[in-house]
Amino acid sequence: MSATGSPVTNVVMAGLGGQGVITASDILAEAALHAGLDVKKAEIHGMSQRGGLVSSDVRFGERVFSPMVPHGEADYLLLLAPTELAAVQGCLRPDGVVIGTDLVAPDDLPNKRSLNVALLGALSVYLALPQDLIRVAMLAALPEKLHATNEHAFALGREAALARRAAGG
Amino acid sequence: MNRQMNRQLLSGDEAVALAALHAGVSLGTGYPGTPSTEILETFFQLGGRAQWAPNEKVAMEVALGAAFAGGRALVTMKHVGLNVAADPLFTAAYTGVSGAMIVLTADDPGMSSSQNEQDNRRYAVAAGLPMVEPSDSQESYDFFLAAIDMSERWGIPVLFRMTTRVCHGKSVVVPHPETASAPPPPHFEHDLPDRVMIPAYARPAHLRLRAKLAEIAAWGETCDLNREVARVVAGGSVLGIVASGISVQHAAEAAPGASMLTLGLTYPLPVERIRRFAASVDRCVVLEEGDPVVADAVLAAGIPIEAKADMFRFGELDVARVRRILAHDMSPEATAPSGKAPELCPACPYHTVYNTLRKHDCIGSGDIGCYSLGVLPPYQVMDTLVDMGASIGVGLGLRHTLPPDQARRVVSIIGDSTFIHSGITGLVEMIYNPPPTGHVVIVLDNGTTAMTGQQEHPATGRTLEHTRTGQVSIEAVARALGIPSVTVLDPHDDPDGFERLLLERLAASELSVIVARRPCVLAAADIRRWELQATARVLPQLPDGACEPAGAAR
Numbered sequence: 001m002s003a004t005g006s007p008v009t010n011v012v013m014a015g016l017g018g019q020g021v022i023t024a025s026d027i028l029a030e031a032a033l034h035a036g037l038d039v040k041k042a043e044i045h046g047m048s049q050r051g052g053l054v055s056s057d058v059r060f061g062e063r064v065f066s067p068m069v070p071h072g073e074a075d076y077l078l079l080l081a082p083t084e085l086a087a088v089q090g091c092l093r094p095d096g097v098v099i100g101t102d103l104v105a106p107d108d109l110p111n112k113r114s115l116n117v118a119l120l121g122a123l124s125v126y127l128a129l130p131q132d133l134i135r136v137a138m139l140a141a142l143p144e145k146l147h148a149t150n151e152h153a154f155a156l157g158r159e160a161a162l163a164r165r166a167a168g169g
Numbered sequence: 170m171n172r173q174m175n176r177q178l179l180s181g182d183e184a185v186a187l188a189a190l191h192a193g194v195s196l197g198t199g200y201p202g203t204p205s206t207e208i209l210e211t212f213f214q215l216g217g218r219a220q221w222a223p224n225e226k227v228a229m230e231v232a233l234g235a236a237f238a239g240g241r242a243l244v245t246m247k248h249v250g251l252n253v254a255a256d257p258l259f260t261a262a263y264t265g266v267s268g269a270m271i272v273l274t275a276d277d278p279g280m281s282s283s284q285n286e287q288d289n290r291r292y293a294v295a296a297g298l299p300m301v302e303p304s305d306s307q308e309s310y311d312f313f314l315a316a317i318d319m320s321e322r323w324g325i326p327v328l329f330r331m332t333t334r335v336c337h338g339k340s341v342v343v344p345h346p347e348t349a350s351a352p353p354p355p356h357f358e359h360d361l362p363d364r365v366m367i368p369a370y371a372r373p374a375h376l377r378l379r380a381k382l383a384e385i386a387a388w389g390e391t392c393d394l395n396r397e398v399a400r401v402v403a404g405g406s407v408l409g410i411v412a413s414g415i416s417v418q419h420a421a422e423a424a425p426g427a428s429m430l431t432l433g434l435t436y437p438l439p440v441e442r443i444r445r446f447a448a449s450v451d452r453c454v455v456l457e458e459g460d461p462v463v464a465d466a467v468l469a470a471g472i473p474i475e476a477k478a479d480m481f482r483f484g485e486l487d488v489a490r491v492r493r494i495l496a497h498d499m500s501p502e503a504t505a506p507s508g509k510a511p512e513l514c515p516a517c518p519y520h521t522v523y524n525t526l527r528k529h530d531c532i533g534s535g536d537i538g539c540y541s542l543g544v545l546p547p548y549q550v551m552d553t554l555v556d557m558g559a560s561i562g563v564g565l566g567l568r569h570t571l572p573p574d575q576a577r578r579v580v581s582i583i584g585d586s587t588f589i590h591s592g593i594t595g596l597v598e599m600i601y602n603p604p605p606t607g608h609v610v611i612v613l614d615n616g617t618t619a620m621t622g623q624q625e626h627p628a629t630g631r632t633l634e635h636t637r638t639g640q641v642s643i644e645a646v647a648r649a650l651g652i653p654s655v656t657v658l659d660p661h662d663d664p665d666g667f668e669r670l671l672l673e674r675l676a677a678s679e680l681s682v683i684v685a686r687r688p689c690v691l692a693a694a695d696i697r698r699w700e701l702q703a704t705a706r707v708l709p710q711l712p713d714g715a716c717e718p719a720g721a722a723r
Contacts, residue, residue: 014508016509017511026339029178029339030178033176033177033178033341038340038341039178039339039340039341040305040338040339040340041178041338041339041340042334042337042338042339043337044281044282044333044337050511050512050513050514050539050542051509051511051512051514052508052509052510052511052512053507053508053509053510055508064340065418065419065421065422066415066418066419066421066422066487066488067305067334067338067339067340067415067418068334068338068419068487068488070422070487070488070489071487071489081509083509084508084509086506087505087506087507087508087509088508090505090506
């Protein structure tokens with residue numbers, strides 16, 4: 001909850017350098033901006049991009065103050081590298097949701113590099129943001145030649161999350 | 170203008186670049202350094218004139234010249250860069266400027282990508298320069314415009330301090346270019362007593378500086394860079410928080426019921442305003458990241474406030490730590506489990522070099538860049554790492570002092586951009602005071618400033634905009650200085666040749682420079698593209714030679 005008592009949605013995205021964590025968090029933050037919400041994001045650039053752990057926090061709601069998701073208050077953890085779970089799971093609140101490669105495996109995608117977008121598609125099922133805003137932000141962030149692959153990945157992620165939800169997960 | 174239509178999600182760095190454009194900054198200069206690098210890159214992309222300097226000291230001097238000419242100048246650097254530029258900074262406070270000069274320092278509390286967490290608010294006090302500190306991207310934009318006006322009004326350079334979370338955090342910005350003042354046209358007037366700091370002129374200049382600061386302090390008591398939010402809590406005691414920078418945002422979240430005095434002008438401090446604020450609340454806490462700069466100054470003024478416990482001076486603050494400070498909770502903090510550490514890219518050309526150094530148990534005097542990753546397993550070939558260019562000076566000191574069997578194994582390891590930044594004077598020292606065992610300097614030349622995201626530098630021969638310009642040749646500089654053995658080779662293509670050469674040079678009691686040259690794997694494709702673009706432009710023919718005339722083809 002924010003200072004004014006209205007809910008803030010907290011998303012943490014994590015993976016390894018080069019997996020597209022920053023791109024995915026940029027897309028989500030732009031979508032929240034276009035929904036007319038206040039939005040902030042925070043991440044560490046620099047050395048961590050040489051193959052190490054990269055994480056990015058996205059927060060949106062009526063009013064957001066700190067750009068960093070407080071420890072133990074993330075609603076969703078988007079995890080691109082399962083090996084990093086131990087390092088980042090402390091960000092989640094007790095009933096927080098992990099959206100990871102058990103939902104969409106990289107091998108099931110037409111291009112493994114679209115994993116970030118596939119998991120965004122899965123996340124979109126859980127968010128109050130209109131999914132079209134996320135799709136439009138995704139297309140704006142990527143070169144045109146990658147649009148078809150990523151549209152497909154986004155749809156696969158959504159289907160997987162809807163199926164999990166239907167199964168009561 | 171429709172505010173809703175004009176909302177943009179910008180990092181603090183991008184917001185500063187946009188404000189610099191709207192303020193008509195005539196020249197942006199600096200040296201790449203996390204988290205400041207994106208400011209000049211964005212300023213160029215938006216259409217501003219931006220250039221990389223060989224180091225922060227030169228950048229500061231170029232910006233000062235631009236501001237002497239009546240222009241609006243911006244110079245950017247990371248916190249440790251201001252150490253390099255401190256010499257001109259302190260005397261620029263005396264000379265003042267004709268136009269505007271913003272000195273942007275990007276501090277790195279918690280050291281996400283730095284070798285120390287020095288608090289550059291100390292520089293404002295030490296040099297006697299006003300300091301402005303934003304807490305998010307909107308303030309980065311707003312305060313930059315305000316800093317330009319302050320600099321012109323008082324004819325003084327203004328320090329603009331950001332931190333990692335403000336630089337790289339993104340938040341909503343509504344730009345308002347219509348409120349930016351118009352830049353005056355550049356013009357030079359002879360004014361020797363103001364600009365020539367011989368002692369006879371510097372003494373009155375120091376008095377002028379202190380008079381300006383007194384005026385700024387009086388103005389700062391009511392200026393809107395400092396803001397107050399009073400909250401009335403029914404029946405309870407009132408908590409007051411004085412905060413600056415990113416701490417403002419953490420505090421607003423951690424203590425929504427508190428009255429807040431947020432400081433955008435952190436030097437000179439609005440002491441009387443803080444005194445009134447502290448008197449208006451039941452409990453007043455000063456929240457700041459890093460050193461207790463504000464707390465010490467406020468306590469020294471006799472204002473009763475609470476400072477944070479010393480354990481919170483280390484690392485970044487966040488909402489949880491602010492809650493702890495407010496609750497006087499000094500119990501040990503859990504350390505987060507670490508994730509996968511960064512490492513050299515699999516195809517990095519430096520693997521060969523580090524394998525060889527490790528195999529022969531060299532003593533590595535290291536330097537700053539992504540090649541610093543040679544300190545981690547499996548290589549661990551960097552035995553020292555201090556500051557930009559230190560590899561050569563420290564390596565020489567080791568050679569002078571160690572017994573010969575160890576001295577002969579000392580190698581200085583320095584990257585191409587770092588060599589240009591601060592390595593050349595190290596070579597001059599090496600020529601002037603050679604150790605009896607000689608010395609070996611390895612320049613790891615990957616053709617880019619890789620660490621900070623592949624920026625150009627003088628040895629690439631391309632400008633910040635990736636267009637062709639004068640090119641400094643590292644090997645020609647070494648030869649011209651009189652290094653007897655200078656060899657260029659590709660260690661990746663010829664690992665055995667590199668090993669033979671290294672052993673030969675270590676055995677010789679001679680001064681040697683080995684330039685290990687192969688493009689960074691992350692930058693190689695871009696470098697090829699920039700080279701093609703640069704060659705496609707019509708170029709005047711340059712004579713063959715080491716150092717092409719600076720700016721010949723711009």
